[in-house]
Amino acid sequence: MNCAHRLFYLGLWLCIASTPIQAETLSFGNNSEQPPIVFLGDQDYPPIEWLENGEPRGIFASFLEHYATALDRRIEYRLMNWHEAQKAVLAGKGDVLTVFSPNAEREEHYDFVDSFLTFEISLFVKSDNLTIHNLADLSGTRTGVIKGSFPQKILSTGSETELVFVQDHLDGFRRLLAGEIDALATTKWVGAYIIQKNRLEGIKFVTDPIALKPSHMGVRKGEQALAELLTKGIERMRSDGTLDALNKQWSGYNMVYLTEHKLRQTYLNIALVGVLLFILITLVAINILRKQVKDRTRSLREAKQALEEALHDLIQTQAQLVQSEKMAALGRITAGVAHKINTPIGNAITLNSNLSHHLQLIERDTQAGKLTQTQLNAFITESLEALKLEEAALYKTARLVNDFKRLVAHQGQEHRERFNLFEYLNVALIQSQEQLSRAGIEVQITGDKALEMDSYPVSLSQVLKELIENACQHAFTDTTADQKVIEIAISQTQTTTLITLADNGSGAPDEVQKKMFDPFFTGEASMNRTGLGLSVAHSLINDVLGGKISSVSNPAGGLTLTLELPTCAPTLHLL
Incomplete structure (x- = not known):
């Protein structure tokens, strides 16, 4: 048995066995304004429909949910003895017989409606058979059929095979395995189910079916309105593709049943x-x-x-x-x-x-x-x-x-002294005067001219130099101000000296202000700048002058740097 056939068998077995059925009577659809249509089926026709532990199972039930939608009617589905089901419909205790093929005797009492199932009539052969692939290959062989079945009708007129009547499907498969017949012709669904149920091995089905047999449903003779309603429901399912999809779903399972071994x-x-x-x-x-x-x-x-x-x-x-x-x-x-x-x-x-x-x-x-x-x-x-x-x-x-x-950091030639802050800042600006002139920037110093500090003037001078150079490089790159100004304001409290440098330039975004005192951070990488100027100033302010520096954007534009320095600087221990 090749993989494709094994896969088909298990898919069929799992799906029909796992159909979620909860009672002997199933109900489909939500329309409660009209009486339900009662479908009666065969309790012993696996895998199409059958009762297992009092619960309906099988392929037919899976179609009814969609059929109820197409009919816009509620459907009740019951399984019982097949002969009793036929009598119940004639007695008005049921409306529709599920899978009911027409013949001359039945046509006297029933009308027939095309159903939604299409049966594939297939040939089952032994797994090692390499000669039978279609109907023509049956010439000179012995083929098993059930007496009176549809496969008998097909093979008796369209094949040169010798027909051998078997009692039932299981008898036919056993005779096939024993070599008494070369093939068994039956419905693929039914044959696959019997193989699964009885754990038969060494049997495969020929891929191409020898015939397709449409199924029918039966209603009591003269129930013309019901027959027309059922026919319209089938036509709706066929036109919207539901019928084709359901048939493909059931005929296309590719799984394999596994024995315990x-x-x-x-x-x-x-x-x-x-x-x-x-x-x-x-x-x-x-x-x-x-x-x-x-x-x-x-x-x-x-x-x-x-x-x-x-x-x-x-x-x-x-x-x-x-x-x-x-x-x-x-x-x-x-x-x-x-x-x-x-x-x-x-x-x-x-x-x-x-x-x-x-x-x-x-x-x-x-x-x-x-x-x-x-x-x-x-x-x-x-x-x-x-x-x-x-x-x-x-x-x-x-x-x-x-x-x-x-x-x-403190190995430079630094010395501490008392000095006039206003005068010293003016002197310190001399070192940056050429760069300020080139950039067209004016520096204004305001504040008490008598303020003094006891600190390290060389380091303070270096801080001022770094801050001025940074302003020349970055503060006015995107500004349109007519006059570029840096205003230095000085003031003192009892112990603290404040020095602010405010420019009217383009300012700096918050993300830049967060990083501007970090080593190697620069916005001018293309100008070969080291990115150390503000970092050096920050180091001197913290480590030598004993203060801190902060930045804030001006509401009118530009940036303000604020130095908070102790008026009397801490002692610097030089090594």
């Missing part, structure tokens, strides 16, 4: 496929992780080497920057790069190497077929722990860099 074998095969799939996925995952770990380790080593070389170059530059600028900007620059290196990077490399080693062990066990789920879970847990340790190492890098920044 084959079911166990199937479960075993599924389990084996699952194990192989698990091993394959594990191997793929290990190879991917192994490659990622190797790539990451190599990248870390290369980065460490490159950054160490950069740090060496920066350290060599440090002395020149300290001499020329007399400020701690070198520490900030060095810290901006050096945060990517240090001992914790070595620790991260070690962790990655260890993870690579464990991956090799997992790969070995997998290839040897020794890898268990417990081992895999443990490896994943250990890997996650290693990644957490690596993350902690990188955080340690940041802490070490901060310590290094504090070590080098």
Whole structure:
């Protein structure tokens, strides 16, 4: 029996056996304004319709729900002894006989209406039969039929086969398997059902049917209105495609019935496929992780080497920057790069190497077929722990860099003194005068001219220089103001000196203000700017002058920077 035939058999069996039936009488449709149409069927005509434990089952019932919709009437469906059903319709206790083929005797008492089922008359042969494919191939063979059946009528006129009468379908299939007949002709649905029910093996059906037999429904003779209503319902289902879809649904199932032995074998095969799939996925995952770990380790080593070389170059530059600028900007620059290196990077490399080693062990066990789920879970847990340790190492890098920044940031030639703030700011502006003139910017200083500070004037001068240069570069790029102005206002409380720098430029978005004091952040990457100016100013304000700086957009446009500095600066411990 090939796969296609097996699939058809199980699909038919599962679907007819699982039709959700709850009582001996079924009801379809919602129209309660008119009396229901009572359909009476055969309680012993599987798989079309039959009773199982008092519950109707079968193919016919699946059509009735759609038929009730097409008729716009409620349908009641009952199964009983077939001869009693025919008498009940004649006695007016039922309206319609479900699957009722016309003949001369019946036509005296009943009228017939085309039904929605179309039966495929098929040939069933042994699975190893390679010669019978259609009606013409039956010439010279022995074919089993049930006496008086539709297949007998077809084969007696359209084939040269020798007809052999069988008692019933089961008898015919047993004689087929015994070699007493070469083929059995019957309805495909019925034949498939008998094969399934009796667990017969070694039988297949010929793919192409030898005939199509439309089914009929019967009504009491003279019930013309009912017959016309039933016919219109069928026509509606045929015109909207429902009838064709339902017939295709029932004739096209491609599943296979599994005996207990084959079911166990199937479960075993599924389990084996699952194990192989698990091993394959594990191997793929290990190879991917192994490659990622190797790539990451190599990248870390290369980065460490490159950054160490950069740090060496920066350290060599440090002395020149300290001499020329007399400020701690070198520490900030060095810290901006050096945060990517240090001992914790070595620790991260070690962790990655260890993870690579464990991956090799997992790969070995997998290839040897020794890898268990417990081992895999443990490896994943250990890997996650290693990644957490690596993350902690990188955080340690940041802490070490901060310590290094504090070590080098104050090594400039700084001195503390008491000075007049107004006068000193005017002097400090001299260093930026050329750039201000080139940019066409006017600086105005307002406030109490007698204010004094006890602080570090060199660092304050450097802060002013960085803030002015930043304003020249960015503050007026998109402005249309006729006059570019930076207003510096100074004031004091008892212990705090406030210095504000407000421009009438284009301002800065909130996302820029959040990052403007970060190292290497710049909006002018194309101008070869380092992005360290405001970061250096921020470092000097916090670490040397002991204050803080903040920014806010002006309602009328532009940006205001506010420096809050202690009038008496904290002591700076130079190393």
